[in-house]
Amino acid sequence: MQPILFYGVPQGCSFGSIVALEWLDQPYLLNRIDMLKRPWDPLYTGINPLLQTPALLLEDGRVLSQSLAILLHLNGRALHNGLGIAPGTPDYDRLVQTLAFLNTDFFAAFIPLWKAYELEGLSEAEQKLLRMLGREDVSKCCTHLERVLTGQQWLLGERRSLADAYLAGIGRWVDYLQLFDLQHDFPNLDRYLRQLTDDPAVAYAWAVERGEEAYSDVSAGHISLAALQPRLAAL
Template sequence: MEPVLFYGVPQGCSFGSIVALEWLGLPYRLCRITHDTPKDLFAQFNPVRQTPVLLLENGTALTESAAILQHLANRVPERRLGFAQGTPEHDRLNETLAYLNTTFFSAFAPLWASYDMEKNPPVQEMLRAMGREKVAKAHKELEAMMARREWLVGNTRTIADAYFIGIARWATFHGVAEPRAYPRIHAHIQRLEADPAVIFAHAIEEERPATSSGGFKGHVALEDLRSRLAA
């Protein structure tokens, strides 16, 4: 069977891995992970119980977005979603992925944490205020980084752009980071949102009819994948 990507809903950062798979045209399947997914079973594939997870053909489970995206890009180097190890472009890609995976991603952490504080309104509001400040700072930094770039890592799209669109949408979800304040980021998001792979990924998450322009072969249940997991 083809590799299987475990993706999380709602609003999972695994969204970017779906986009990358579509851009690459690789044959793949998807496994949907929700709050109702049996945690003990999912832990057999990823002990930290987070998505994304890419189950490879040999039964190895690869975790963490940056590792999965680099793995996928290296499978089809001619698509140039990544770069050869040791090149300046590869270094810049790693630099950008690291920034997105730490500073940009973590800026939203207080906003997500605030949902668990409904019974403590003062703490909830403190977390929301902290999140708004952190997200604004991260957007300001990224806006400056994009001053001389058409895409996040230069003049061609890469796995960094796929990962970015999966987490950039959180600003709208939380109602923070006024788009007009960051015109370069806003324009980049608008371009990505019009991309067929991104439209497909949204439809998959929302369980609407979805037309793949890549190699999507359908969904598979988590229970049916246990036998594929390497010892």
């Protein structure tokens, strides 16, 4: 039995959980959720009644939702290989603080922008207001990340953590939504995101999201919701 990650496309924040599982280097399976499809497969309500991704179905039948909970769980699994950070240490406090910032402030800053992008029937003035509000909040968060990344390779310093996996997913939204000239406005963040792009786990997550052929040493590929129905019935 392997954990199963339910990830959302397009541009899901669950991208970071794929990267985290690849870095963890333990076998897992994937299930692809098209977030724009309506209605969602009713089988998924057994995984997350809120119809959100990501979600992680664990070997013992429990389901974890919310990126923060999933990444902290995976951090505990990664204590053996140097990726995870032990609870009760200053570095762990910094990991939780960084993940909380990314999962609340940074993620939330994009919400007006996604609304402007996704909602139908908005006037030009409404779209402009949403983009202005979102851009201001994203800029504040990028300014903070720019300071954090000054003179260091990763978010926690010289040590890679699962906070970096999460930022690999949501940091790409800045470019996708064409908010800034990252290289000019936030050169440290730009350097950092380019560094992540070259990581094999990030490249794999990109290929998975695009539906392309991709090879992974640890992922066992995709499994359908129909094939999971016996396990879902027990939830």
